[in-house]
Amino acid sequence: MAYGDGNTILLSAELNVDCMAMNDAALATDLDEARFRAHLICVRADELGLHAVSDAAADVAAILGDPGTEPSPGYGHAMLRLAKLLTPA
DSSP, X not given: OOOOSHHHHHHHHHXXXXXXXXXXXXXXXXHHHHHHHHHHHHHHXXXXXXXXXXXXXXXXXXXXXXXXXXXOTTHHHHHHHHHHHTSOO
16 A cells, blocks of 8 residues: 555554454454444545545455345455555565
């Protein structure tokens, strides 16, 4: 992920905070909160032009499914892939 001005850095940091909150929620079995965070990351990343991040967050949201439902297998792997995309090289 390329970083530009200070505002972009701040927004990127917010994406990381949302990703950590999503993962923490999933570990606490609060999957509706994890769904909310995945959707939030998807929208914010798209606004920043971070399409790979947005697509990965959309994958997480799709695997988690609709609120109140059981997620499909593989949501942990999808969350890890998203976290890796947000980690600077």
